[in-house]
Amino acid sequence: MKSPLSLVIFAVAQLLTTALAASLRVQIPASNLIPNPYTLPSSTHATLTSGTEPPRRALLRRGDYFEFSNITTAGSYLLEVHSRDFVFAPYRIDLTPSADRSESVISGAWETYRGTKWEDRGVALVATPTKDLTLNVKTVSGKSFYEQRQGFNPMxxxxxxxxxxxxxxxxxxxxxxxxxxxxxxxxxxxxxxxxxxSPMNSVTKAMQGGGVGGSADGFDLASYLAGSGRSTGSEKAPDNVRERKR
Known part of the structure; x- marks a missing residue:
């Protein structure tokens, strides 16, 4: 069992850590896409990711906001809001030590863009370094999982x-x-x-086939395609060859 003194020391350490840490509140304001943010599902959450520590995760609270407290590690963070029905803009959050290095402050916040360099930033959302920041995230679009069937269009x-x-x-x-x-x-x-x-006229007549005058200029297309040396189907037998009587 821990002694009361150790509990007091632990509580004081926690208070000092909280006092020296920065805090970030992410608010979802009402917009044309989300007139009533209260209708967002409970699975909506936000993540704060950096390359030096595990990602932080915050759930949606009753006032339509996410709370990240006790942020002490200096560096750059990627803020993302994940929702089932909507797409939100990502943000870059920079955390640096204060001027006297006694605490951590949020020195910058910008809207960032997926698929671009990390240095490519939008408009600065923090004028001066602050310990506590409330950031309103922008709703980009809604998610659609079904393609609407198009109606009949005569055009x-x-x-x-x-x-x-x-x-x-x-x-x-x-x-x-x-x-x-x-x-x-x-x-x-x-x-x-x-x-x-026209040569096309001859080919057309030849493709029409048989009969007197059915082929053009005595050209037999069937015999030609069959590989026969004769170009017509009406050539007479030689005079020295007798025809068999039927």
Whole structure:
């Protein structure tokens, strides 16, 4: 059992440590995203992380704030607020000894940015070093875990390449006959002559297949693709070869 004297010494040491330590209060103010901070879930918490000691963790209190007390180790800290429904801005907190080195004070507080250098800081939030600081954190955005299904948009059909190709094909199908009817006779005859000489026209007729006049210029596409040396399907047998009677 501890003696009363040791308990008194321990209590005095705790009081001295508290008196020499800095304190940070993190407040969540009402905003457009959070009109009523009282609705935040109880799992909301804040962390104060440095590279020299384990992270400090503070739970959300009744007045919508987090309390970090007895901060004695000098250095730079990263303040983050973790919430299920919202994203809060991170902050950099610098703690240094006072001028007479009798206590620790908060010498600087800045909004920092994820993915950038630690030296990249925002606007200074502490004008002069202070032992107790109340900091209002900024709500950046809300968290959304579900993607909303988009409704039907007629304009999206016009952005579809297949729909555009179908529209162009229909325009040529119904527009070209009208254009040919209104075309000058000489120009129409010249256009038809160009179509006959076009190689694409020959390929199109060949792909249509058989019959008299079904292939273009005696070209047999099936025989050509089969590897046969004959380009037509209507070549006669040589005169010296007799055909077998049926």
């Amino acid at each position: 999206s059909l016009l952005k579809n390449p297949m729909i555009l190709m179908a529209v162009v094909a229909l325009a040529f199908t119904f527009g070209m006959p009208k254009l040919m009817e209104n075309m000058d006779p000489e120009m129409r005859a010249e256009y038809e002559e160009m179509q006959k000489k």
